[in-house]
Amino acid sequence: MGFSTILDIIGATLIGGLLLLTMNRLNQRASETNIIYGSDKNLQLEVVQLADLIENDFRKIGYCEDPAKISDSTNIIISADTSQIKFITDTNRDGNLDTLEYFVSDTSALSMTKNPRDRILYRKHNSAQPINISSDITYFYLRYFDALNIEISSPVQNPRTINYMEISFKVEDSEAYNEEYSEAYWQQVRLTSRNLRKR
Numbered sequence: 001m002g003f004s005t006i007l008d009i010i011g012a013t014l015i016g017g018l019l020l021l022t023m024n025r026l027n028q029r030a031s032e033t034n035i036i037y038g039s040d041k042n043l044q045l046e047v048v049q050l051a052d053l054i055e056n057d058f059r060k061i062g063y064c065e066d067p068a069k070i071s072d073s074t075n076i077i078i079s080a081d082t083s084q085i086k087f088i089t090d091t092n093r094d095g096n097l098d099t100l101e102y103f104v105s106d107t108s109a110l111s112m113t114k115n116p117r118d119r120i121l122y123r124k125h126n127s128a129q130p131i132n133i134s135s136d137i138t139y140f141y142l143r144y145f146d147a148l149n150i151e152i153s154s155p156v157q158n159p160r161t162i163n164y165m166e167i168s169f170k171v172e173d174s175e176a177y178n179e180e181y182s183e184a185y186w187q188q189v190r191l192t193s194r195n196l197r198k199r
Helices: 002-059
Strands: 077-081 084-089 098-104 119-125 131-145 164-172 183-191
Touching: 002 098, 002 119, 002 131, 002 164, 002 183, 077 131, 131 183
Parallel strands: none
Antiparallel strands: 077 084, 084 098, 098 119, 119 131, 131 164, 164 183
């Protein structure tokens, strides 16, 4: 009877230990899933907000409440490259021409984060200080096309030839979970402004 009791105790201890290990792994898995999905949700939200801002600004390229202020000789797009664009618009619909510029920093601007690829996406309005609109950008790429849908090489030498643009960007977490960074990607193919062709 004594030997059987010892075996029962050892067996119960082993089974209890296995159950504790299983529950610990399930808890770790649930925490990991919660962190990953929470991070993905935040990145998706950031992508949507950023895409809304960019689309809104880019669709108003060349727009002015007072159309007489934009002549046929006005350079609506001032400069354009794969990671930078500067253009004329009327941001607050007051009839005055404004300039908007989008550009990204290099990776050294966020050297304090663990992600080696993240950069800052800036939006500059007229001569004001550039505003950081995203610190999670790891990829921001602009492509330009002429009226025949032929890609224009960057930097664009003659911005007046631009008829269409393609915008792509990717955001990633600044901190990794298990050496993996959550990411979200957005692309707008063939974006154009109604006022881009008024040259």
